Amino acid sequence: MLFFRTHIAAITGMDDFDEEAVLDKIHLVEGDILMLSGSLVDGSGTPSSDFDFCVIARSKDDRFRRDTFPRTEHMRYYTSGDRVKASFDYLPHSLLGVDVEYWTAEEVADMLAAHSRLYAHLRGRARKSSGFAASAVDFRVLSRLTYGVPLTNAVGFEELTRSVRPGEIAYTAFRTAVGSYPDFRDLAGMWAQGDHESALVAARKLGVDTFRGLTHAHGNTNRNPKYLARFLARLPLPEELTRRFNRLNTYGPPAGAEAGETVLEWLDLVDLAFAEIRAARDKAEAFVGRRDFLDLLKNELHQSMRWNAEISNEYCFRAREAEDGLPPLRELLTAMTARTAAAHHLPLQEWAKGRTAPVGENNKSA
Template sequence: MLSFRTHVAAVTGMDDFDEESVLAKIHLADDDILMLSGSLVDGSGTPSSDFDFCVIARSKDERFHRDTFPREQHMRYYTSGDRVKASFDYLPHSLLGVDVEYWTAEEVSALLASHARLYAQMRTRARKSSGFAASAVDFRLLSRLTYGVPLTNAAAYAELTAAVRPGEVAYTAFRAAVGSYPDFRDLAGMWAQGDHASALVAARKLGVDTFRGLTHVHGNTNRNPKYLARFLARLTLPAELTHRFAELNAFGAGERDAADAVLEWLDLIDLAFAEIRAGREKAAAFVGRTDFLGLLREELHENLAWNAEISNEYCFRAREAEPGLPSLRELLHAMTARAAAPHHLPLQEWAKGRTAPAGENNKSA
C-alpha cells in the first residue's frame, strides 16, 4: 500500500488519520506522479492544516474537466473555465483536510521554463519587482517543487524537476518581497504630517516585507506571510532580532507611543538588512554586493535632476547590499526636513558620462 505518514512532520495536537481514506480522495492513475508537500511536510503545519498533494499526469484526462471530474459527496473543486485545477475535502471527525492539485508534466515543464526566464530578468533589476503577475509562474507550486516528496514514479519526478533550483527560487521570492523605497517614502510622508498611527501601519508592512526577504536569503521559497514567524524561528539569528520582531509583529505597539513604535520598527528593519547583507554573500544564486551596486549604477544618468529625494532613494535601496549607510531613523529625519541624508555612495560619479535611459528598463546607456 502507498504510504506517506513518515513524510509528515510531527504536529502537536494533530488528529490521527487513516492513510487509505486520505489517498482515496486523490483519484490517482497508475502512471501519475504523486507529490506530497505543504505545511505538514515543511514543518510549519498546525492541527487544522491540509494534506497537500499534487498529481502530475502525463496528459489531461477526465479529472481535468468540470463535467467528468470524479466528485465525492463533500468535495469542492476549483476550476478555471472547464479546467479543473484542484479539489478540496475534509476528513471526518478531524480538523485535517485534503487538497489535491492537478497538473500535467507539460505544464510543470512550462512553469519551470517561465521561472528560469523570470530569474534571469530578476538578476538584472535592483528594484523590488512585481514581475510574478506577468510571468506565468505559479509560485506556490514552484515552491512546493523545491521540497516536495514524490510518493509514486520517483524517477519520472526526478527527471521532470531536474531544472528546479531552490536558490534561484529563493532569489526571485526575495526580489519580490524585500521592503521597497516607495513604501518607506509613504511612511516618511505620514510621519511628516504627524500621522504617526498611519506611519506605524506602513512601518509594520515594511518590516514584514523585509523579514520575508531575510528568510528568502536563507533559502526559504515559501512566500506566504502567515508562516513568517515559524520560518524565522528556524534561522540562526540574534535573539534580539527575532524576539523584537515577534513582539511587534504579533502583539503590536502595546503601550508604546505610535511614534516611538515607528522608530523601533525602523531600528529592527536596519538589523534585518544587516542580516540580509551577511546572508546574501553566501547565497550563490543571489546577486552579490558588487554586481548589485552595478545595477544601481546602471540606472543613473548625468542629466538626472539631482536632489535630496533622488539621493535618499538610492541611500535606502543600496542598504540591502552596502554597509555603512545612514540608519533608517536618520534617513526619516532627513526626508522630514526635505534634506539629503549624508552617505558615501558616489551617485554623481556613477552617472558621469551616461545618457538617459531608453525604453522601460530604467537603465542608462
C-alpha cells in the same frame, strides 16, 4: 497501498488519520506522479492543516474537466473555465483536510522554464519587482517542488524536477518581497504630515516585507507570510532580533507607546534585518553579489540624472541591501522630512557629474 505517514512532520495536537481514507480522495491513475508536500511535510503545519498533494499526470484526462471530474460527497473543486485545478475535502472527525492540485507534466515543465526566464530577468534589476504576476509562475507549486516527496513514479519526478534550483526560486521570492523604497517614501510623507498612525501601518508593512526577504536570503522558497514567525525561528539569527520582531509584529506596540515611537522601532528592526540580509547573500550563490547589485542600482536609478537630494535618498535606502555603513533609516527619515539629503559615502555626485535630467522611459535615463 501507498504509505506516506513517515513523511509527515511531528505536529503537536494533530489528529490520527487513516492513510487509505486520505488516498481515496485523490483519484490516481497509472503513470501519475503523486507528490506530497505542504506544511505537514515541512514542519510548519498545525492540527488544522491540509494534506497537500499534487497529481502530475502525463496528459489531461477526465479529472481535468469540469463535467467529468470524479466528484464525491461534500468535495469542493476549483476550476478555471472548464479546467479543474484542485479539489478539497475534510476528513471526518478531524480538523485535517485533503487538498489535491492537478497538473500535467508539460504544464510543470513550462512553469519551470518560465521561472528560469523570470530569474534571469530579476538578476538584471535592483528594485522590488511584481513581474512574477505575469510570468506564468505559480510560486506555491515551485516551492513545493523543492522539498516535495514523490509517492509514485519517483523516476518520472526526478526527471521532471531536474531543473528545479531552490536557490534561484529563493532569489525570485526575495526580489518580489523585500521592502521597497516607494513604501518608505509613503511612510516619510505620512511622517512629515504628523500622521504617525498611518506611518505606523506603512512601517509594519515595510518591516514584514523585509523580514520575509530575510528568510528568502537564507533559502526559504515559501512566500506565504502566515508562516513567517515559524520560518524566522529556524534561521541562525540573533535571538533578540527575532524576539523583538515577533513581539512587535504579533502584539503591536507596548501599552502606552506612541505611534511615532513605534515607527522608529520598526525602522531600527528593518535596519537590523538588512544587515542580516547582507551577510546571508554573501553565502547564497544564486543571489546577485553585492558589487554587482550596486552596479545594477547605479544603472537602473538614473545614472544619467543630475544629482539631487531625492535621488540621493533613494540610493541611500536601496543600497543598504548590499552596502555597509549607510545612515540608519531614522536619519534618512529625518532628512526626507526636512527635504535634505542624508549624508552617506556613495559616490553619487561623481556618477552624475555633467549629466542632464533623464528623458528616458521604463525607469531608465536617456
